[in-house]
Amino acid sequence: MSTHDDTQVPTRNPATPPTAAQTQEATMAQATTSNPISTRPAQSAHRDLSDTPASVLECEDVDVYYGQFRAVREVSLAFGHNEITALIGPSGCGKSTILRSLNRMNDLVEGARVKGSIRYWGQDMYADAVDPIEVRRRIGMVFQKPNPFPKSIYDNIAYGPRVTGMKVASMDDHVEQALTRAALWDEVKDKLKQSAYGLSGGQQQRLCIARTIAVEPDVILMDEPCSALDPIATARIESLMVDLRDLYTIVIVTHNMQQAARVADRTAFFTAGVDEETGDRTGVLVEFDRTSKIFENPADQRTEDYITGRFG
Numbered sequence: 112m113s114t115h116d117d118t119q120v121p122t123r124n125p126a127t128p129p130t131a132a133q134t135q136e137a138t139m140a141q142a143t144t145s146n147p148i149s150t151r152p153a154q155s156a157h158r159d160l161s162d163t164p165a166s167v168l169e170c171e172d173v174d175v176y177y178g179q180f181r182a183v184r185e186v187s188l189a190f191g192h193n194e195i196t197a198l199i200g201p202s203g204c205g206k207s208t209i210l211r212s213l214n215r216m217n218d219l220v221e222g223a224r225v226k227g228s229i230r231y232w233g234q235d236m237y238a239d240a241v242d243p244i245e246v247r248r249r250i251g252m253v254f255q256k257p258n259p260f261p262k263s264i265y266d267n268i269a270y271g272p273r274v275t276g277m278k279v280a281s282m283d284d285h286v287e288q289a290l291t292r293a294a295l296w297d298e299v300k301d302k303l304k305q306s307a308y309g310l311s312g313g314q315q316q317r318l319c320i321a322r323t324i325a326v327e328p329d330v331i332l333m334d335e336p337c338s339a340l341d342p343i344a345t346a347r348i349e350s351l352m353v354d355l356r357d358l359y360t361i362v363i364v365t366h367n368m369q370q371a372a373r374v375a376d377r378t379a380f381f382t383a384g385v386d387e388e389t390g391d392r393t394g395v396l397v398e399f400d401r402t403s404k405i406f407e408n409p410a411d412q413r414t415e416d417y418i419t420g421r422f423g
């Protein structure tokens with residue numbers, strides 16, 4: 112089992128209180144010994160959900176601006192531990208904006224600014240003392256288009272642990288474990304030194320998931336991770352997400368409503384409305400609930416119109 116070397120974390124405080132770190136450590140230790148991912152068949156997406164899950168991430172009254180433009184407003188939403196939450200809604204309603212604000216990726220966008228509160232295990236993620244680089248290690252991101260580094264398969268995985276100063280007992284074992292969890296090991300174990308660019312699109316996306324897993328995150332954010340993939344590769348990623356849910360909290364932005372219905376425990380539906388103050392089209396959260404409720408019996412007419420294809 113590898114451990115993160117805290118002496119390598121920049122001097123500012125990490126965003127997780129000890130209890131969360133312990134929780135993750137215990138989960139990782141269990142996973143390392145029993146290796147449940149490689150052997151267990153894909154689970155059914157739907158299961159009994161707690162009415163009051165522990166919240167890993169919580170948004171309260173969140174507005175996100177790009178310069179003067181308010182892209183989303185007053186979003187309050189909590190993401191349950193070891194659950195998959197889907198963010199759905201028409202183009203431009205702010206799904207990616209909210210997703211990027213969950214690991215401070217918007218810090219890298221010029222003019223982007225978050226108002227309101229986003230908490231990670233109860234701690235204000237945007238507090239001055241919090242190091243955004245450490246936030247992004249704990250809350251990883253997988254993008255729409257697979258983006259492996261121009262390196263070997265092995266080095267794609269080993270890169271993150273190396274640069275973040277993780278202490279791993281054996282890098283070979285660590286790489287194998289990450290690739291196994293991402294359901295890619297069997298396909299690449301004999302060509303680890305070959306370029307990642309030689310993999311298919313679906314394999315590259317699983318490699319990117321393995322790369323994210325390799326730095327031992329707590330949360331994985333996925334921004335339309337299957338939109339560049341064919342249906343077979345998409346099905347593999349969906350099945351992988353359901354498997355990974357036992358180890359990580361997952362938030363996925365998707366345009367594919369069937370995908371949300373298949374994999375997500377809970378779904379948040381956003382739309383864009385005209386901002387009364389500015390006249391801009393600003394994203395709002397319409398409804399957030401169990402996925403079955405959103406798709407079978409939504410509370411808001413706008414949700415129903417969207418999921419039945421009458422709008423958007």
Ligand SMILES: Nc1ncnc2c1ncn2[C@@H]1O[C@H](COP(=O)(O)OP(=O)(O)OP(=O)(O)O)[C@@H](O)[C@H]1O
Nearest residue numbers: 177182200201202203204205206207208209220394
């Ligand atoms: N870097 C940026 N600078 C300025 N405005 C931006 C930026 N990124 C997004 N926006 C604007 O913010 C609003 C929300 O965009 P966002 O990409 O979050 O929506 P989305 O729901 O994810 O859309 P899509 O489904 O098309 O990806 C849009 O009006 C968009 O033009």
